[in-house]
Amino acid sequence: MRFDFVLLALLGMRPLSGYDLRKWVEVEGQFVRSRVHHSQIYRLLSRMVADGWVEFEVDPREGRPDAKVYRLTPLGHEKLLEWVRSPYEPTSRFQDADFLARFGFTVAFDRQAALRMLRTELDYRRALIARSRDRNRTLRFEDPLPELDQVLAHEVFDRMHDYGAAAVDRWVAWLEETKTWLEGQ
CATH class of the missing domain: 1.20.58 (Methane Monooxygenase Hydroxylase; Chain G, domain 1)
Structure with missing residues (x-):
């Protein structure tokens, strides 16, 4: 299973920051995928942005680094449903x-x-x-x-x-x- 589809599915539920995705993987998703380094999540997000599957908006945060909040694009929505409906x-x-x-x-x-x-x-x-x-x-x-x-x-x-x-x-x-x-x- 490609981990980028897990990220797409999570973003299909609601827009999330990379930090929020990492938290989900470490807590709720710990049985989905083990040993995911945060850099892997950010690399996948960058690739999905480049591929046109997700886009982001910068969320300014006072006293902390700004966050990128990611959401699916129409192409990302299509790719997610292709994965969901593909033969198992x-x-x-x-x-x-x-x-x-x-x-x-x-x-x-x-x-x-x-x-x-x-x-x-x-x-x-x-x-x-x-x-x-x-x-x-x-x-x-x-x-x-x-x-x-x-x-x-x-x-x-x-x-x-x-x-x-x-x-x-x-x-x-x-x-x-x-x-x-x-x-x-």
């Missing part, structure tokens, strides 16, 4: 922050596009479960190091599989519950 490609890892960020903003701008995302994610996860849940998980050892505890290795990998299976089942349940809720809105 599931990632190999479930509960990916990319899905959650895009889904959260997509719901706010286009419920039908969000439902398509949910259905795509559900279909992908269900197919993945069907393919891999009952696979042969036998570990094979050939000339293992003497320190390797083969029994313990099998047990820990079985425990990790059980954890992963329960987690993906919970993810699928959340997707199904959210789909049902969103269909009722």
Whole structure:
């Protein structure tokens, strides 16, 4: 997921300064994107201004540096809706922050596009479960190091599989519950 689309979505909600965007990323958006340096936000804003996606007005502040308050241009609005409505490609890892960020903003701008995302994610996860849940998980050892505890290795990998299976089942349940809720809105 390109981070500039997250910034566009935030600006689609209201005009914001670079500082306000940074605060959102550090607090409310901490699960959307980790380790975003403020310079990255300002570089993206500069590029989006150059590309004609956003524009800014200078907001004079007494006793503090003036702030640039950014807002979407008509082209930025168009680019945001293109992203929201573009086909979703599931990632190999479930509960990916990319899905959650895009889904959260997509719901706010286009419920039908969000439902398509949910259905795509559900279909992908269900197919993945069907393919891999009952696979042969036998570990094979050939000339293992003497320190390797083969029994313990099998047990820990079985425990990790059980954890992963329960987690993906919970993810699928959340997707199904959210789909049902969103269909009722």
